[in-house]
Amino acid sequence: MTTxxxxxxxxxxxxxxxxxxxxxxxxxxxxxLSNERLQRANAYLTELYSILPxxxxxxxxxxxxxxxxxxxxxxxGVPADxxxxxxxxxxxxxxxxxxxxxxxxxxxDEFEDEWQxxxxxxxxxxxIATASPKVGQPIHVVAAADQRERRQLELELRHAQKLxxxxxxxxxxxxxINTPMQFIGDNARFLQGSFTDLLSLVDLYRDxxxxxxxxxxxxxxxxxxxxxxxxxxxxxxxxxxxARTLEGVDRVSTIVSAMKAFAHPGHDKVATDINxxxxxxxxxxxxxYKYVADVVTDFGDIPLVPCYAGDMNQVFLNLVLNAxxxxxxRNVGREExxxxxxxxxxxxxxxxxxxxxxxxxxxxAIHHRLFEPFFTTxxxxxxxxxGLAISYAVVVEKHGGSxxxxxxxxxxxxxxxxxxxxxxxxxxx
Amino acid sequence: MKGVVFNLLEAFVCEGWGDEVYEALLERTELETxxxxxxxxxxxxxxxxxxxxxxxxxxxxxxxxxxxAFGEYCFPQLAAKVPMLVDSHSxxxxxLQSIDSVLHVEVRKLMPQAVTPTFLVDRTxxxxxxxxxxxxxxxxxxMEGLLVGAGRHFGxxxxxTKHSCMHxxxxxxxxxxxxxxxxALPTSIAGTAAQG
Numbered sequence: 001m002t003t004x005x006x007x008x009x010x011x012x013x014x015x016x017x018x019x020x021x022x023x024x025x026x027x028x029x030x031x032x033l034s035n036e037r038l039q040r041a042n043a044y045l046t047e048l049y050s051i052l053p054x055x056x057x058x059x060x061x062x063x064x065x066x067x068x069x070x071x072x073x074x075x076x077g078v079p080a081d082x083x084x085x086x087x088x089x090x091x092x093x094x095x096x097x098x099x100x101x102x103x104x105x106x107x108x109d110e111f112e113d114e115w116q117x118x119x120x121x122x123x124x125x126x127x128i129a130t131a132s133p134k135v136g137q138p139i140h141v142v143a144a145a146d147q148r149e150r151r152q153l154e155l156e157l158r159h160a161q162k163l164x165x166x167x168x169x170x171x172x173x174x175x176x177i178n179t180p181m182q183f184i185g186d187n188a189r190f191l192q193g194s195f196t197d198l199l200s201l202v203d204l205y206r207d208x209x210x211x212x213x214x215x216x217x218x219x220x221x222x223x224x225x226x227x228x229x230x231x232x233x234x235x236x237x238x239x240x241x242x243a244r245t246l247e248g249v250d251r252v253s254t255i256v257s258a259m260k261a262f263a264h265p266g267h268d269k270v271a272t273d274i275n276x277x278x279x280x281x282x283x284x285x286x287x288x289y290k291y292v293a294d295v296v297t298d299f300g301d302i303p304l305v306p307c308y309a310g311d312m313n314q315v316f317l318n319l320v321l322n323a324x325x326x327x328x329x330r331n332v333g334r335e336e337x338x339x340x341x342x343x344x345x346x347x348x349x350x351x352x353x354x355x356x357x358x359x360x361x362x363x364x365a366i367h368h369r370l371f372e373p374f375f376t377t378x379x380x381x382x383x384x385x386x387g388l389a390i391s392y393a394v395v396v397e398k399h400g401g402s403x404x405x406x407x408x409x410x411x412x413x414x415x416x417x418x419x420x421x422x423x424x425x426x427x428x429x
Numbered sequence: 430m431k432g433v434v435f436n437l438l439e440a441f442v443c444e445g446w447g448d449e450v451y452e453a454l455l456e457r458t459e460l461e462t463x464x465x466x467x468x469x470x471x472x473x474x475x476x477x478x479x480x481x482x483x484x485x486x487x488x489x490x491x492x493x494x495x496x497x498a499f500g501e502y503c504f505p506q507l508a509a510k511v512p513m514l515v516d517s518h519s520x521x522x523x524x525l526q527s528i529d530s531v532l533h534v535e536v537r538k539l540m541p542q543a544v545t546p547t548f549l550v551d552r553t554x555x556x557x558x559x560x561x562x563x564x565x566x567x568x569x570x571x572m573e574g575l576l577v578g579a580g581r582h583f584g585x586x587x588x589x590t591k592h593s594c595m596h597x598x599x600x601x602x603x604x605x606x607x608x609x610x611x612x613a614l615p616t617s618i619a620g621t622a623a624q625g
Contacts, residue, residue: 005448005449005452006448008452009448009452012465013465015464016465016466016467019464019465019467019470020467020469023467023469023470027469
């Protein structure tokens with residue numbers, strides 16, 4: 001009986017071993033597959049976490065940083081291994097104060113803060129959630145959006161509004177100056193003519209005086225008075241003075257006319273003399289390039305082009321100002337002057353304008369960003385980063401043209417504006 | 430029911446009454462399961478009830494008493510598998526209160542097919558509690574034995590008064606528990622089973 005029982009138990013034990021082996025194999029396979037799925041999910045989440053454009057900061061309840069993503073590393077300019085474990089207070093004392101006072105179930109959006117990065121304070125807007133995850137200790141999750149570009153934008157907007165006011169003021173002043181300049185010019189020309197006539201009369205008097213008998217008293221008095229007023233000097237210099245006065249009046253009038261033409265808003269497309277627009281631009285911008293560059297113009301015989309004159313003036317001004325600044329930058333500490341060359345020609349159904357400079361050229365690394373809004377290589381307060389972006393929009397979107405450039409770093413850049421002679425809008429209609 | 434309970438039943442019978450009795454029990458019991466029970470496997474509840482019922486018949490004991498003795502035998506064996514979930518509690522009632530929210534949760538994590546009973550415990554005083562047990566298996570005798578075994582683990586005796594029973598048509602088996610600090614040394618498992 002005992003032997004039978006023993007052999008049954010042995011047989012059952014052997015079967016159990018076989019069943020367990022099968023189970024272990026099944027479980028091992030399941031484990032392997034689960035592990036693979038887990039690794040894939042983990043890799044996916046890690047990548048997602050890493051490429052998230054917003055900066056993420058995971059903070060333990062004791063205030064130490066538990067984790068950061070790539071965007072945070074880039075924002076603060078500090079390597080991840082130096083951030084992890086560090087007190088969050090070292091990045092923002094205000095954030096830490098808020099986390100301490102907020103309790104275990106806090107949530108907030110639009111929390112304005114300033115983080116301490118390597119390059120100085122960085123304005124950020126935070127979304128904060130405090131959570132007690134199923135696995136691990138309670139944490140604060142902080143998502144930060146960099147506000148530097150927005151602040152810069154606001155700054156530039158204020159700057160642009162100021163410039164617009166100044167522009168309107170300048171246009172108003174130009175209008176007010178125009179009228180007195182006209183009568184100053186007219187009166188100067190009247191005086192110039194009258195003086196020439198008076199000189200002719202004086203010459204006749206003198207010739208006549210030489211041929212007639214006159215008592216010595218009056219003759220002496222005339223000679224003394226001629227000496228006193230320095231008649232020879234007046235005869236020589238007054239016509240020159242009038243000529244220079246009129247030249248000055250002409251220059252002021254040209255500038256005033258250019259400013260008025262430039263500031264004209266132009267709500268509709270009008271047939272525009274592009275060569276005249278280029279000349280106007282050179283007049284308005286003269287102060288920007290006169291100390292650094294010599295201007296060369298080569299304007300071809302081109303037809304009128306339908307365009308928004310005010311907008312195109314702005315485009316040409318942007319290109320001329322950029323060219324002047326590139327030349328100035330290249331020639332810092334050098335005696336030499338650069339060349340600013342404006343050309344125009346007809347190419348089939350298009351008019352092409354080129355603005356060339358002998359400036360610094362544009363590094364290849366930033367070619368693709370050149371027409372991006374708010375992209376600028378100039379220091380804060382110097383450039384709005386809007387010039388080329390606006391120019392691109394005006395030429396391409398408003399006029400159906402094209403704007404491109406050729407550049408050689410260290411040698412210079414040429415921008416080409418290509419405008420259709422036939423208004424694309426008109427031809428379509 | 431998990432295979433570990435069937436294996437404990439085998440050990441319980443073999444230790445208490447000998448291998449021959451268990452072999453005879455297997456031989457006279459019609460089981461749905463045709464292969465030997467292994468710990469990680471899941472088997473029909475009816476097989477456990479059939480084995481326990483036949484054991485009661487063979488030993489000439491009431492089924493309830495057999496199940497209670499078996500439950501009392503099982504507790505230390507089961508507790509030894511998850512000591513961190515048991516020994517983290519300072520008293521029996523605190524442990525009982527964690528069964529549904531911690532222990533059964535962990536069991537389901539390890540064995541997703543496991544069907545765990547509902548075990549609601551309200552502490553009514555420092556040493557008293559109200560307990561409601563519900564399970565499709567209706568193994569209240571086995572649960573009572575586990576309760577006694579758990580009490581012993583914490584060095585206490587548990588006195589319970591049953592107010593309702595699923596076997597009498599109630600939705601759950603409800604008990605009032607009173608916990609007494611144990612003065613006598615625990616009796617041996619085999620002794621308890623033999624007495625039961």
